Amino acid sequence: MNKVMSNKKIIALYVLPALLLILAVVYIPIILTGYYGLTKWNGIGSPDYIGFDNYAALLKDTAFWNSAWHSLLLALFSGLSLILYLAIAMVLASKIKGANLFRKIYLIPMLLSSVAIAQLWLRIYHPTNGILNSLLESIGFDNPPAWLAEPKLVLFALFIPILWQYAGFYILIYYAALKNIPASLEEAAKIDGANALQIAWKIKLPLAMEVIKVTIVLAVVGSLKYFDLIYVMTNGGPNGASEVMASYMYSEAFKSYDFGYGSAVGFFLLVFCLVATWLIRKLTATKDTIQYS
């Protein structure tokens, strides 16, 4: 038995396709990104080693820090939106008939491509024919703004479709976590005279905490790497007002053909994501984890 199940040839045959692929497509490129960041390179010839010049320039590049700031803002918005999602999930998990149907309906936008969502919301925000401004005009707002052309509004306007797209995903996760809490705990609290709010705050929230921590990492790291939707809707405009790290990297590399500098930005993006993951885990770490039953 043990002999058969530790046959080296078979193990190699089963493991190597996946292992080689992940090394070649994920890990080697990550190392190369670090290396290319130390070079001057237009993507065609061979990269010239220039030491830390790109990183030195990056530290002084206001356009880059602007994009990093926008990514951080989106991460903050996404983090805060979790409160809203959690509240909806709590309502959904409170013995609602048809809860299953609701959570399925909520999930639909999350299944669609970001390109389709971006194109749809471009129409929704269309200054003259979009449904948003049509509705605003019909209830008496004259001259509603051109949402995506206003540097002060554009980031908020971009966040709405993101909020819309991911709602179902987080509600689904929270709903599952809340449904996992044994009903006996709630019953016991009710007998002790706790009201619905107290039960939500004192019992459900702490018991769902582990899941909430995971979603904070997901939401924050996910927003640090937003690209598709922003690339299609504004391409970082107007005038860099909605540029984020990934879109900045993309335009440096594939529009300005500065692959060395683009790689430096890409490497920063990786570091940002890893640091954010580590930091959130550290900040939300608790010494004693609560047992369900």
Added chain:
Amino acid sequence: MTSGIASPMRKGAEGSGSGMAGKIGYALLYIVLIAVAVLQLFPLVWLLFFSLKNNQEVFDLPPLSLPMNPRWENYGKVWSAGNIDVYFVNSVWITIAATALTVIIASLVTFAITRMKWKGSSFVLGLFMVAMMIPVHSTLIPLFSMFNKANLIDNPISLILTYVAFNMPITIMILLGFYYALPKEVEEASVIDGCSVNRMFFRIVLPMTSSVLATTAIINIIYNWNEFIFVNTFISSDEFKTLTVGVQNFIGQYTTDWGAIGATLMISILPILLAFLFLSDRIVEGIAAGSVKG
């Protein structure tokens, strides 16, 4: 149990004192949930409506007016004239090829990690799990240059390789729990019967996992169908583009024809919506199981 009215009242009361207040509270909760559902569906309904109108109807009629004489010709027009048929076929075959490869390769490695005995299995598993945290954008420039050197730029193989690699971790993660839970007797019985590992895997284990395989497959299909940045970077000729990039280019050229844009978008999301209609339980299960990928 004696009174038929008492139990729903208590259900609705949710800890509040009087039944009437409880009922109102319950109704309010429903209103909130329905409002959220309307917000989630409303943009898509509007999209369906304007995909069936011409520009005059879009601009002159109220935005939520029903398309009285639906212009199905919008769909026919973009299907052939907009190259959407080519993009659609590409999306279908690239999605299926990448999904099939991912599911089979991930099954092999998950079997080896969970059921076979070898040094380094937990390290290899760790490699796959850590890969989930790496942003695809940070690999884009080297991948572009590697595929360029290998002459795979503007070749669907570059897409299939990246899709398989980047969906591998999530697929393994969904499969893991299932493989750990398989009873030990499966291997014992087949080894005693003189079954080879290959035979055991393909004839016994793989069929046993068919339900979780279906879940991973549908999740892979959704991710592959919607993928944008790799197609946008690696593929330049129309004959290999998939729907996401094709739709984006098409709309870039026909920015003023709302009906055509709506029809194109509807065509690109319809397969996923149909899949959801029939497989929603599996999709929900897969997304919940693989919730690490955001």
